[in-house]
Amino acid sequence: MDVSPTDLVGHGFLKGMAGEQLAALATCGAGYRSYAEGEFICREGANADEFHLIEHGLVALETTAADRRSLVMVTLEGGEVLGWSWMFPPYRWYFDARAVAATRTLALNGALVRAACQNDPQLGYELTRRIARVVIERLQATRLHALDLYNTHPPRK
């Protein structure tokens, strides 16, 4: 299906982006995707040819332990962006992403977005800046997460 700039304008990740840039991104749209509870959005190691703007729902980024138990690293919600493996070779998903609740996303084609950014460095800069911001926020959260703040048995100072 076709994606129009109006589909993009309301998403938190693209908030405030210029009209012509939204229009350029819209041409890279791969369409809306719906995932039932428990359904995988992407699998570790698979081709990352798309990324997702989450409209609503709850998505767990996870990996599988030796006992096949899934370990959830973080969950993402409506308004957040899922996936940045499409940006750099080898374009493969690093983790699993699974819908914890019924989830709807707007998928964008990674190759097309890369090409669009190549053609329009201003779009490329704007998108990279937005992704960098998301990466920084997730990294800061991950660092706090790594501190294991509620561990009741921390090593004694």
Next chain:
Amino acid sequence: MDGEAILEYTDLSQLLSVLHGYGYTVIGPTLRDGAIVYDEVETLADFPVGYTDVQDAGTYRVARRTDDAVFGYTVGPHSYKQFLHPAVVSLWEATRTDGEMTIRTTPAPGAKYAFLGARSCELHALAVQDRVLYQGAYPDPVYAAVRESLFIVAVNCAHAGGTCFCVSMGTGPHATSGFDLSLTEVQGEGAHYFVVEVGSERGGEIFRQVPHRAANADESAAAERVVAEVAGQMGRTLDTDDLRDMLYRNLEHPRWEEIERRCLSCGNCTLVCPTCFCTTVNDVTDLSGQHAERVRTWDSCFTADFSYIHGGSVRASVRSRYRQWMTHKLASWIDQFGTAGCVGCGRCVTWCPVGIDITEEVRGIRLTDGALSGQP
């Protein structure tokens, strides 16, 4: 009584007798184990007559004087806090019977003390402790019981110690208030007497029973000279200008690290300090398990346990503990109690085993005000 009076040296023991007659346990300076300490005194013979002390950073020596001065020294390792705020005291006792618990305040010893020979810095230290332990929302009952029956005979210093800096702190050497009686010891040309000032009604009542006469102008002037001379002999100085804010803005000054290299974190400074008030409690039981007691003891912010919360000590490094102690004395105390917690007595300087000198440390920080430690 109007004006100042003269108490002859030979009549000082009369003052002691009258105080004893009133039921006071008289606490005065006395020589013990090579130091002038505070303890019960019965007669003039208990006083370190003809002795002085020689003090500097990390050193204290008692020496003979060439005269018979009764108060010819400054302050030793003791302060009055051991009487008002005892190092160990039982707060309460509890008994448990049939699932019920009864808790009763441990009866206070009920001591009625007269402090004879309190220096101006000691009176200021008492005033500081009053604010902390007596005048707040929760007066400490142990302190209050002693404080309320206290009789104070001040002595104006006739000699400044090597680590004294009361002039800098505005706490001496002249005792101006907070006493019942004050004495200035004057010697010379065969004379040896005390110029006495009465500071309270109770002081007047007691003093009326001690032989004395009115002071003449020369005698009063001699006493004033003694105090004025001492003010010029301070062994140390501390610049208090902007002190609180200066320390607050230098919490990450490299000087703290330098201090850490020398500080043993032994807590001597907190023990000898006349205003340090921190305590901890121990809950103990007897063998039957039916009797329990809470015992309060002095504590020191130099121990790791002092700031312990689950997971560890908040002040794990020695530098942070010294910083806590010094900034408390000279900065945060002002916010907490409206006065500095330091009275310039110099005890922490004298009794520090490695001679860390609070006046020197302040000077060092001030000299490079705003410098930042390279370490986090």
Next chain:
Amino acid sequence: MIERTDPWIPESYHIVKTWREIPDTFTMELKPTDGREIPRFASGQFNMLYVFGVGEIPVSISGDPSQRGILTHTTRAVGAVSRALCDLKEGAVVGVRGPYGSHWPVAEAMGKDVVIAAGGLGLAPLRSAVREIVAARERFGKVSVLYGARTVEDILFRRELEGWRARFDLDVYVTVDHADAAWRGSVGVVTRFVARAAFNPEQVVAMVCGPEVMMRYTARELEKCGVVDDAIYLSMERNMKCAVGLCGHCQFQQFFVCKDGPVFAYHRVKSLLAKGEI
């Protein structure tokens, strides 16, 4: 001599009920042994709880301030005294001194939006505030409760959180740091939820309680959303022993956490929180 009440003497209470909330955390309900009402307290205050012969610890009050018949405390069994407290059975006697300290600005929050952010056991002293707010819900604007726990098993007051979540007038976000696929909720640090909560940054009061690092970063996220630092409140933890500002242990520069805190407006402690070992 003036008769004074002795600030050191605990009052006797019976344990009416005691139960484990989560593996290391328990709640107990206490009643004065002589049948009188419990002293009035405000949300966020704490009591000193004494176990006969073992010792005394500060424990925040987790119950509803309007409930005068029963005193509710929730704490973790991690030290000698808290373990002994946890081991006590119903009917046992404990000593209680208090309540002490400052409280959550519930009254000041009336007419405004409220953000409650708790981490781990930090939910215990905030539960009082949430109950108070829920009891007078119409007097507050939007109310969000953000709660982070270590694992799913560590979620404190889970049933009550579910009850709050079921209400149409509370936004409740629960997140855990570690989970497997069986968990149907959020995973990630609680600070991430600040930006997602709905509130007017100019008309909001935020109450934050949890480990110091969590509080500091939650406050920073709130500031990023435009909340001023005097509308943010934190509850500090220090070594409180006497609870009345006499023993010196809980000093935090010029503050005695026991009497000036534990609840502080963020702007009063912000610069100190960044320094460490204060």
